[in-house]
């Protein structure tokens with residue numbers, strides 16, 4: 001039962017976006033930029049975003065050297081470099097939209113730790129640099145072995161260090177707050193605690209069915225265009241969507257006096273990553289230890305992976321240091337057989353952008369732009 005006023009003012013929109021993560025918010029912003037007079041609504045199931053966008057490591061990254069090499073096992077050189085360029089463009093758009101100061105964007109350096117077993121891969125450094133330079137206009141990778149001792153990494157485990165000149169870091173919380181504010185300032189409406197149960201096609205648009213616990217009812221909202229930006233959770237709305245969820249684990253140390261490094265670090269084809277934040281170390285990864293167990297949308301810790309992270313923290317990143325763990329958390333990503341995101345029109349009024357993998361920070365704005373560009377002129 002609606003009031004006359006509710007019916008007149010709250011049920012009809014030009015575009016509805018499901019999901020208030022990085023991609024959903026950028027999608028709403030892109031739509032509003034293109035159609036400033038239109039009413040745009042973002043629906044988020046949780047009180048604030050609850051997937052990956054508020055739970056990641058804040059790497060503004062385009063791919064480490066060994067990760068790009070691994071990509072070449074499954075993608076052509078053209079596909080690999082195209083993906084690199086998409087991330088570069090997405091990061092530029094994110095920074096231009098929100099401003100470096102507001103999101104604490106910094107370039108304190110990005111390095112990849114190369115193990116003794118990976119040394120033969122370095123023979124391909126020049127080739128990868130040349131491929132990226134031809135597509136993106138700069139050579140991202142150079143050897144920086146001289147920094148290993150100063151960073152305090154054990155020479156027995158770290159045989160080489162590769163510096164990446166194109167990556168940076170940001171404060172994930174500040175970035176998501178600013179992105180939300182940016183959308184609100186444009187006149188986009190955002191409703192949280194609004195889980196979408198399903199959608200139904202209509203002649204001139206879509207009805208979007210949202211659970212309202214207070215009213216103990218399912219409310220149908222109507223829009224001409226629907227954008228599904230629910231990443232790993234998409235299959236509850238689009239059961240056939242070609243993606244798998246992939247959980248990511250993270251831990252954060254107490255502040256460490258005299259921490260010998262700043263910036264962002266990767267190792268093992270990007271499966272592990274760590275960074276300095278507020279004098280602490282944020283360390284994540286290890287999904288490759290239990291691919292099956294981590295193929296889940298359940299936001300929970302995996303004790304075996306957390307133990308592995310702690311061991312690597314104490315033996316590789318901070319050898320000999322007695323450091324306490326302050327916090328641990330998990331988030332959910334979405335992956336496919338290919339690394340590229342899925343950006344698609346599903347029916348006359350329904351579009352989707354999801355499957356950002358582990359690089360949605362850089363990729364999100366570019367994916368949203370492509371998604372809204374699918375609308376006919």
Ligand SMILES: Cc1cc2nc3c(=O)[nH]c(=O)nc-3n(C[C@H](O)[C@H](O)[C@H](O)COP(=O)(O)OP(=O)(O)OC[C@H]3O[C@@H](n4cnc5c(N)ncnc54)[C@H](O)[C@@H]3O)c2cc1C
Pocket residue numbers: 018019020021022023024043044045046048049050051052053054055056057058059060061194195196197229230231232233234236237247248249250284330331332333353354355356357358359360361362363364
């Ligand atoms: C631990 C971890 C570390 C990471 N580190 C990095 C990193 O350093 N750099 C990087 O680039 N990427 C990183 N990522 C990946 C990055 O966070 C993601 O690629 C990106 O956030 C995906 O954004 P999204 O908007 O597509 O998805 P999400 O952030 O998951 O947003 C989807 C939103 O949809 C909402 N939703 C789902 N279903 C419904 C529904 N039915 N109704 C309403 N709302 C719904 C969810 O609550 C969620 O808020 C990391 C991810 C994890 C988990």
